[in-house]
Amino acid sequence: MSRAGRTRHRFAGRIAGVGSTSGVRVVVGHWPVSPLGAFTDVMVAEADGTRVLLAPDARVADFVARTYDFDRVVVGPVTAQVDDRGWHVEGPELSLRLDVGRRTALGRLLRLVPRRLATAPGWSALTDPVARVVLRGVRTRGSAGNGRREFYGATDLHAVVGLDGSWRGTALGGLAPVAPEPGFGFGSTPERPSVTAVTTTVEVPDSAP
Template identity: 60%
Template sequence: MTARRRFRGRIAGVGSGSGVRVVVGWWQESPFGPFADAMVETADGHRVLLAPTQEVADLVSTTYTFDEVRIEPVEVLAGSADDDAWVRSWGPSSPSLTLTLEVGGRTGLGQLLRLVPGRLATSPAFATLTDPVARVALRGVRTRGVAQAGRREYYGATDVREVTAMTGSFDGTDLGALAPVDPPCRFGFSSTPRRPSVTEVTTTIVETRT
C-alpha cells in the first residue's frame, strides 16, 4: 500500500559570518499540525536537528543526517505581513537557537515560480521534471530524493523571497552578520539555495507500507 503525507509551509535558509548555517522549517499544515523545526550546521561541520517533538525528530532524522538531535520547543514569532501574506520578519527561537530574519522582495526565481499554477508546481511529477534543472541552476538543491527505507520525497516550490538581514545566536554564541549558505549544508540529498532566502514549499512524502 502506498501512503502520501503533505507538508505545506516555508523554509528559510541562511548563512552567517561565524560560518554557522541554519535551515528553519515553518509548517502551517502537516500531519502533525502546525510546527517549526531547525537544522543547524556549525563551522566545523557538526550537524544538529532541533525538533519540537520526538515524532517530528523521528521523521526528519530518517530523511536527513545529523550528528546530534535535540528535542526542544521551536517557535516562530512573526511580524507584519504584506499584501501577498508574506511575513516580513521571522523570529525563530528555541533554547538552543534564536534568530531574527528580515524578509525582502521576490527573487527572479520566485517570479518564475509564480507563473506556474500552484496545483502543478506542488505535484510530485513537476518536482521530478524540475530536479535536473535545480541541480544545475542552484548548487546543492534538489527537488526530489530518496530517504531511508525507500521513502520518496518531493519538494514543490511556489515562491522565493530574499532574506536581507539576520541577527541571532546558537548555544549562546553570536552568529554574526548574514552571509551566503556556503558551503552547502550537508544534511542530506538537498540543501537550500546559496543566496539567503525563504521558499514557499509543499513537501510530499510517498512511502510503501506493508
C-alpha cells in the same frame, strides 16, 4: 495518501535557509499544514560540520530524523513568528531573527505556475534538472536514505537580507551564503539566503517502522 506500497505525507509551508559569518548554517522549516499538525523545526550545521536537529516534540523528531541526516537531535520548544518582512525563531540554544526582502526573479516565475501543478510530485521530477543548474545546492526530488523519497514543489522565493542571533551562546555574526552545503539531505536549501514557499511530499515505504 497511499500508492503501490508507499504512503505519501505532504507538508505545506515555508523554508528559510541562511548562512552566517560564524560558519553556522541554519535551515528553518515552518509548517502550518502537515500530518503532524502545525510545527516549526530547525536544522543547524555547525562550523565543524556537526548537524543538529531541533524539534518541538518526539513525533516530529522521529519523522524528520528518519528523513534527513543528523549527528544530534534535541527535543524542546521551537517557536516561530513569521510574516512577509521577517522571521523570529526561538529554539533550544538558538535565537534567530531574519529580515526578508523582495521576491526574486525566480520567485516571480514560480508564481506563474498553477499551484496544483507546481506542488505535484511529477512536476518536481521534471524541474529537478533545471533546479540543479539554476540554484546551486538545490534538487527538487531525491532521498536522504531509509527508503524514503522526497519531492519539493516551490511556489515562491524571497531573498533574506539580514540576520541576527546566537547559537549555543555565541553570536552568529552577519549574513553569508549557505556554504558549504549543510549535508542534511539530498538538497537542503539554495546557497543564496532565502525563504521558499514550498509543498514537500515525503514517500515512506509501508513496511518502514
